[in-house]
Amino acid sequence: MKNRLRAWMNRAAGWLFPRGARCLCCGDPRRASEEDCLCDSCREKLKDWRVPAGACNRCLSPVTRGKPCAFCGSAMMRPIEAVFAPYRFGGETRQLIHALKFDACEEAVPLLAQAMADALPRRDFDCIVPVPLHPTRLRQRGFNQSLLLGRALSSRTGVPVMELLRRDRYRVPQSRLPMKRRADNVRGAFSCMGDPAGKRVLLLDDVRTTGSTACACAQALLDAGAESVCLCVSAVVYRKARGK
Ligand SMILES: [Zn+2]
Numbered sequence: 235m236k237n238r239l240r241a242w243m244n245r246a247a248g249w250l251f252p253r254g255a256r257c258l259c260c261g262d263p264r265r266a267s268e269e270d271c272l273c274d275s276c277r278e279k280l281k282d283w284r285v286p287a288g289a290c291n292r293c294l295s296p297v298t299r300g301k302p303c304a305f306c307g308s309a310m311m312r313p314i315e316a317v318f319a320p321y322r323f324g325g326e327t328r329q330l331i332h333a334l335k336f337d338a339c340e341e342a343v344p345l346l347a348q349a350m351a352d353a354l355p356r357r358d359f360d361c362i363v364p365v366p367l368h369p370t371r372l373r374q375r376g377f378n379q380s381l382l383l384g385r386a387l388s389s390r391t392g393v394p395v396m397e398l399l400r401r402d403r404y405r406v407p408q409s410r411l412p413m414k415r416r417a418d419n420v421r422g423a424f425s426c427m428g429d430p431a432g433k434r435v436l437l438l439d440d441v442r443t444t445g446s447t448a449c450a451c452a453q454a455l456l457d458a459g460a461e462s463v464c465l466c467v468s469a470v471v472y473r474k475a476r477g478k
């Protein structure tokens with residue numbers, strides 16, 4: 235309810251005041267151009283949150299040179315062919331994503347979607363499948379941020395959006411759970427409602443934290459016959475997986 239009210243108030247503010255009067259990260263009056271949602275300083279700082287070149291080229295986790303990637307060796311990456319993301323989660327990227335997710339600032343979408351499009355090394359996907367929200371959560375929030383990002387990415391890449399997944403179980407939001415309980419919380423929580431048979435799917439979410447949500451979605455798609463699943467997110471939580 236609180237989220238919905240906030241989302242509504244943000245929309246109302248958008249009607250009352252000129253679009254994007256303030257930087258979405260620091261709140262300062264901005265900005266470089268009319269359509270920019272950040273001030274110059276935050277746009278500059280955003281560059282520091284790029285995924286470093288030395289990250290694992292399959293899952294974008296930090297790796298020690300000469301050692302196999304611990305995250306790629308974990309169960310979380312088994313159903314996922316590769317991960318694509320422009321940013322690490324933190325600082326300005328956290329503020330931007332939270333502005334979108336919790337304050338309904340849809341102005342963040344074009345910036346994030348463009349960065350995601352730029353981070354995609356290939357376009358040979360049959361569809362973009364956004365990670366769904368449970369209907370109860372969707373009613374509370376009023377929108378699915380992954381679907382908004384998916385549509386914006388679709389218009390930049392020409393890959394169509396297909397809403398093939400459904401979230402069946404309403405459980406505790408992942409963000410409120412400790413890392414080690416997240417996989418259990420989402421295991422089997424998704425099912426396929428369309429036919430992904432033979433499709434090369436680009437799964438889309440806002441952030442990858444532990445990877446358990448993406449893993450559960452990818453497994454549901456593969457079980458229903460998808461040929462492959464890659465994951466695209468706007469930011470990855472950049473930390474070392476615990477070694478096996
Ligand atoms: Zn700023």
Ligand SMILES: [Zn+2]
Pocket residue numbers: 290291292293294295303304305306307
């Ligand atoms: Zn890896």
